[in-house]
Amino acid sequence: MARIQAIIGLIKDCNVEKLENIELMEEAIEKAGKLMDLTLLETVSHKFSPSGLTAVALLAESHIAVHTYPEDNSIFVEVMSCGRGDAKKVLELMENMLDGKAEIVLDKIIGGE
């Protein structure tokens, strides 16, 4: 099967207002897709009450997911990609867009036989 790069990161100390901004988050996912040269098929998102949001983009090369925790100024970011680029770049992009500091929780290659 395909070789999938699995990256999961927690980005801490983010700007809280940005973590609540669903348009910004969709823009971040779109930019992440372009940065990695991935094909976005569809993005779905949901804003929770009173706070937090979640968004997942379906890619031709797997998916990108974000879940925000404004109460902790943090966001969970996951990139599963069969593309060629290094998915860790997405964490750098999100760090910059959300004024936070990323910690890599998982960096693993799955499949590829």
Add this chain to the structure above:
Amino acid sequence: MARIQAIIGLIKDCNVEKLENIELMEEAIEKAGKLMDLTLLETVSHKFSPSGLTAVALLAESHIAVHTYPEDNSIFVEVMSCGRGDAKKVLELMENMLDGKAEIVLDKIIGGE
């Protein structure tokens, strides 16, 4: 932040016709959500030409994603869940629905401080 159980599995030796059946895959995701007592917000899916499909369900408690590789009789299954149940049950459910054999690639708790 929340405690997330991250489960990634590869299910091999699946029934190929089932791996191409998008309705069955959406049904499997729905059953997985019920089994784990999770709240499905929205499911998006895409059928590739000539073969394979991908589907992601956005949950109130994170997400479930599947990507099929009919050429290898296999499927990538991922469950990220803040729920209480053991997400490995989803792999058992999918094994049974797809007549395959699951191999756990990742079983990790993220966050939870």
